[in-house]
Amino acid sequence: MANINRREFLKLGLSAGSLLALGSPSDMVTKVSGKQETHKKVLILGFDGMDPHLTEIWMNQGKLPAFARLRAQGDFRPLQTSIPPQSPVAWSNFITGMNPGGHGIFDFLKRDPQYYIPAFSGAETHDPSKTISIGNLVLPLSGGSIENMMKGRAFWQILEDYDIPATIFKMPSNFPPVQTNQKTLSGMGTPDITGSVGEFNYYTTEVTELKQDIGGGAIHEVYVIGNRVEAKLPGPTNTFKKNKPESSIDFKVFIDPVHPLAKIVIQDHEFILKEKEWSDWKKIHFPMIPTQSVGGICMFYLKQVRPEFKLYISPINIDPAEPAMPISTPDSYAKELAKKFGSFYTKGLPADFKAMTHGVLDEEEYLAQDDTILKERIEMFEYELSRFDSGLLFYYVSSTDQRQHMFWRFIDKESPMFDPDLAVRYGDTIQNIYKEADKILDTALSRADKDTIIMAMSDHGFTPFRRTFNVNTWLKENGYLRLINNWRQGQEEFFMNTDWSRTKAYSYGLNSLFINERGREGEGTVNPGAEKEALVREISQKLEKVTDPDTGEKVITKAYVTKDVYQSQQLEQAPDIVIGYNRGYRTAWSAPLGRVDKKVLDDNMDKWSGDHCMDPAVCPGILFTSQKIKSQSPALYDLTSTILSLFAAEKPKEMIGEKIF
Amino acid sequence: MGKAKVKLEKDLLEKIKKYAEMSGYSSVEEFITHCLEKEISKLEESDSEEEIKKKLKGLGYIS
Numbered sequence: 001m002a003n004i005n006r007r008e009f010l011k012l013g014l015s016a017g018s019l020l021a022l023g024s025p026s027d028m029v030t031k032v033s034g035k036q037e038t039h040k041k042v043l044i045l046g047f048d049g050m051d052p053h054l055t056e057i058w059m060n061q062g063k064l065p066a067f068a069r070l071r072a073q074g075d076f077r078p079l080q081t082s083i084p085p086q087s088p089v090a091w092s093n094f095i096t097g098m099n100p101g102g103h104g105i106f107d108f109l110k111r112d113p114q115y116y117i118p119a120f121s122g123a124e125t126h127d128p129s130k131t132i133s134i135g136n137l138v139l140p141l142s143g144g145s146i147e148n149m150m151k152g153r154a155f156w157q158i159l160e161d162y163d164i165p166a167t168i169f170k171m172p173s174n175f176p177p178v179q180t181n182q183k184t185l186s187g188m189g190t191p192d193i194t195g196s197v198g199e200f201n202y203y204t205t206e207v208t209e210l211k212q213d214i215g216g217g218a219i220h221e222v223y224v225i226g227n228r229v230e231a232k233l234p235g236p237t238n239t240f241k242k243n244k245p246e247s248s249i250d251f252k253v254f255i256d257p258v259h260p261l262a263k264i265v266i267q268d269h270e271f272i273l274k275e276k277e278w279s280d281w282k283k284i285h286f287p288m289i290p291t292q293s294v295g296g297i298c299m300f301y302l303k304q305v306r307p308e309f310k311l312y313i314s315p316i317n318i319d320p321a322e323p324a325m326p327i328s329t330p331d332s333y334a335k336e337l338a339k340k341f342g343s344f345y346t347k348g349l350p351a352d353f354k355a356m357t358h359g360v361l362d363e364e365e366y367l368a369q370d371d372t373i374l375k376e377r378i379e380m381f382e383y384e385l386s387r388f389d390s391g392l393l394f395y396y397v398s399s400t401d402q403r404q405h406m407f408w409r410f411i412d413k414e415s416p417m418f419d420p421d422l423a424v425r426y427g428d429t430i431q432n433i434y435k436e437a438d439k440i441l442d443t444a445l446s447r448a449d450k451d452t453i454i455m456a457m458s459d460h461g462f463t464p465f466r467r468t469f470n471v472n473t474w475l476k477e478n479g480y481l482r483l484i485n486n487w488r489q490g491q492e493e494f495f496m497n498t499d500w501s502r503t504k505a506y507s508y509g510l511n512s513l514f515i516n517e518r519g520r521e522g523e524g525t526v527n528p529g530a531e532k533e534a535l536v537r538e539i540s541q542k543l544e545k546v547t548d549p550d551t552g553e554k555v556i557t558k559a560y561v562t563k564d565v566y567q568s569q570q571l572e573q574a575p576d577i578v579i580g581y582n583r584g585y586r587t588a589w590s591a592p593l594g595r596v597d598k599k600v601l602d603d604n605m606d607k608w609s610g611d612h613c614m615d616p617a618v619c620p621g622i623l624f625t626s627q628k629i630k631s632q633s634p635a636l637y638d639l640t641s642t643i644l645s646l647f648a649a650e651k652p653k654e655m656i657g658e659k660i661f
Numbered sequence: 662m663g664k665a666k667v668k669l670e671k672d673l674l675e676k677i678k679k680y681a682e683m684s685g686y687s688s689v690e691e692f693i694t695h696c697l698e699k700e701i702s703k704l705e706e707s708d709s710e711e712e713i714k715k716k717l718k719g720l721g722y723i724s
Contacts, residue, residue: 108720118717197719215718353721405721487691488698493714510722589724593717608721 036163041452042392042646043385043444044639047437048087048172048188049401049612051461052078052622058434066442070456070624078620080635081460083560084511084578085616087188087401088122090459090636091172096152097640097655101566104151105173106574107509109592114522116495118508118593120197122189123148123175137240137289146176146325151570152654155640156182156392162649165391167384170377172396172459175348176326185334186327187396188348193286193296193324194236198315198347202360203231206308209359216354217315224309229253233266233313235286236294247286247294253311260305273302278368281343283319295319297343299372301365312360314369318346337380344376351402357607363426366406374399374436381440385447392643397440403433404462408610412464414584416603441624448626453646457639458621463583465611467548468604469555470588470597471507471579477600478542480505495594501525505539505576508594510587510613512575513539513559536561536576543579548601555601557582557615567656580615587613631660 056076059068070076082090082099084107092098092105100106110121124147132139150173156166157180165182168174172188192198200217204210210221222229235247251266260275269282279300285293296316303310318324321338327346328334337344351370355361361369374397381395407429409417441456448454475481476489482502483489491497495506500516500523507513515532518524526532540559548555558580566574581587588597589606612619623634631638637657644651645659669677674689681692717723 108722109717117713119713120717120720196716199715199719215715215720215724217719349721354719357721357724487686487695494710592723593714606724611722613722 035165036390038164038390038647039451040646041388041390041449042643043388043448043452043454044392044394044643045437045441045444045454045456046091046171046394046396047400047456047458047622048396048398049404049460049462050434050437050458050622051404052620053461054430054434055622058431063431064434064438066438066445067456067624069445070441070454070626074454074624074626075629077623077629077632077634078461079457079623079639080633081612081616081619081621082636083565083616084580085460085612085614085619086510087459088173090621091188092150093636094457094459094639095154095171095173096150097155097637097644097651097657098152098569099566099637099656101562101571101574102152102569102654102656104149104570104573106562106578107512109509109512110149110573111508111514113514113517113520116498116500116506116508116522116594118494120189121149121509122173125195133242136242138242139240148174148176148178150174150178153652154178154180155643156180156184156394158644158649158652159392159647162647164647164649166394167388167392168394169380169384170396170398171394172348177329180329182329183333184329185337186346186348188398190318190327190346190348191325192315192347193294193318194234194316196315197349198352198354199234200315200352200355200360201233201313202355203229203311203313204308206310209310211358214354214358216352217358217360219358219360222309224255227255227257229255229309229311233284233298233316235296235316238286238288240289240292247288249284249286253309255305255309262302262305262311264300264302264311271300273300275302275305277302278372283321283343284316294324295322296324297346299369301361301369303360303365312355312365314352315347317343317350320344320346340383341376341379344380345373349398349402351399353402353406353608356406363407363422363429367403367429370399370402378440382443385444392647395440397437400433400437400458404430404610405608406610408462408464409607412466412609415464415466415609416605417607417609452626454624454626455639456622456624459636460612460616460621461619462610462612463614463619465586465604465609466584467551467555467586468588468602469546469581469585470591470595470600470602471513471543472591472594472596473588473598473600474543474546475505475507475539476596480539481596483596489596490598493590493593493595495596497596498594504535506594507579507587507591509575509592511579511581513577513579515576517576532576540577543577548585550601553584554582555585556580557617567654569654580617581613583614583618585614586611625660627661629660631658634660 082093092103096103109118126145168184170187175186175189177184177186202219203222232248237244238247254263263272281297285295287293297319298316299314301312320334350373356366409415410423410426482499484499488497543556543559546555560578562574641657642659686692
């Protein structure tokens with residue numbers, strides 16, 4: 001590998017989608033262990049992104065009665081989040097009781113230092129090591145695999161050692177689910193069946209809507225000929241064939257010549273949708289070779305019939321009834337839920353914010369989709385709660401996070417995206433999802449007996465996201481990053497226009513900054529040791545002095561030197577600096593993928609107007625408990641130690657947290 | 662850097678001069694280099710690179 005260049009390396013890129021053709025891994029043991037009947041029970045509700053400031057305001061106004069009740073009965077504190085406060089990092093802190101220096105998840109993205117190429121940090125895929133080619137077909141002789149990159153042990157694995165049963169519902173960062181016989185369903189990080197975080201498909205006759213190269217979806221131009229539309233639904237790559245072509249399914253739409261409705265025909269499904277109507281889940285199969293196909297589930301939304309035809313198809317989720325990738329432990333748990341409730345969203349971050357960003361779904365349509373997601377989740381929560389009689393139950397809600405990202409612009413008059421008319425209509429959206437969280441907590445409180453300890457927590461809070469900061473451009477302007485051609489600045493991602501021989505530092509991911517270190521990076525220039533140490537200090541000090549000329553505000557409140565703040569087991573892959581942005585500021589949209597924009601600072605003109613990838617000090621999470629909290633400033637990893645202590649399980653030496661009760 | 666001469670039709674060269682100036686390039690050479698590099702990069706760019714970008718961009722935090 002050492003002799004290949006970056007482009008050749010990319011050509012060898014492995015994709016999670018390419019694993020799909022191999023089917024799911026061997027069935028896991030279906031026995032659910034942890035059979036000890038525990039007198040004490042622990043119920044944890046995880047509301048992603050729930051903010052202590054907003055919670056307190058609405059709680060004090062009487063709008064969140066269940067949270068107020070739990071506070072009165074027990075306690076409430078802001079909860080220290082992770083450095084940086086990104087969900088995969090924060091939930092990994094909670095799962096393992098360590099910080100990123102222990103569990104090795106530092107950012108949504110990591111980079112290959114040899115080739116300066118980014119990838120998702122959560123899971124890695126490995127293609128089958130042995131294949132055989134017959135004509136145009138490539139048949140695997142050994143299975144591929146997907147590996148969860150989080151290091152350390154999950155707390156439910158430790159509980160299993162003590163025979164304490166646990167059900168872990170949709171825990172983020174748990175994809176593929178870590179090996180256990182406890183009941184777990186994977187959460188954030190679970191891809192759709194193409195192996196991506198979610199690819200919608202949108203079919204339209206309106207030329208102005210056609211955009212190329214959009215992230216998170218594909219917009220297809222279609223023609224209505226004789227009230228009929230014919231199109232293809234793209235699927236995963238077909239790894240059974242040479243060159244791995246994309247698989248697809250043909251489908252047809254028959255438009256009613258008079259009424260605003262259409263019949264959709266896809267494989268063995270024939271169904272009629274009215275304009276602005278969603279279908280239920282449809283199971284589809286992408287044929288690979290005569291004996292193999294990959295199944296998935298998707299929903300159809302007929303946005304408009306005339307004058308322009310517009311049809312949205314959701315990302316194709318892994319079918320829980322026949323999962324193409326591992327999404328639960330034991331394997332039978334996802335199937336059991338599918339048997340009881342039918343198909344359900346399995347994709348990690350289910351609400352389609354990319355479709356909303358690109359104007360494919362409007363606010364109303366996005367909320368309709370997220371309502372479906374929430375309804376599915378609540379039904380499953382009530383089911384799990386009804387049979388929760390021992391051990392620990394963890395239940396997770398994503399809608400609190402996803403709605404704050406997209407609707408913050410309606411509660412923030414200083415947002416460049418504030419719209420007074422839409423604010424009248426959607427200004428209560430965030431408050432309403434907090435009220436839904438309150439109802440879920442109310443259900444839990446009303447069912448809990450005196451032996452149940454309840455915790456309601458979030459991984460981080462939220463702040464406005466008004467201004468973008470491109471740290472790569474800042475590095476360039478300060479002489480730490482050099483381009484090959486200055487006139488190409490802003491055009492390329494993956495640092496393709498970067499002169500590495502004269503570059504000292506670069507940033508991939510949402511908060512991570514790396515020194516171009518000799519011996520670690522492919523074309524490193526900075527010597528490890530004293531030279532690197534001095535440069536890290538110099539850059540972090542300069543970053544903390546950056547002010548926004550438009551507002552006079554500090555852009556970065558704290559640039560964390562990771563060797564000072566992380567435990568040391570996994571520091572090799574760690575960024576050298578984690579940038580802690582001030583309230584209102586976040587990394588620019590294109591910086592995480594290595595683009596050096598022309599402007600350092602700019603307005604955030606995206607509907608995605610609330611965020612949390614800032615300084616952990618400005619966006620702590622929430623912690624409500626049914627017992628008094630002794631610790632003044634509890635942190636996510638303290639909860640892990642607390643859980644183990646409640647069940648008298650020994651805390652592994654790598655865990656850094658302390659019990660809070 | 663090696664130099665090479667390329668023959669172009671006079672009409673085309675005039676157009677190139679005009680558009681290079683209109684687009685703010687400092688020289689005709691710079692404009693031609695840019696156009697050629699852009700075209701070559703399209704040809705060189707593998708599916709995998711596009712695939713990786715597409716997948717990463719699906720994350721809400723990135724565009």
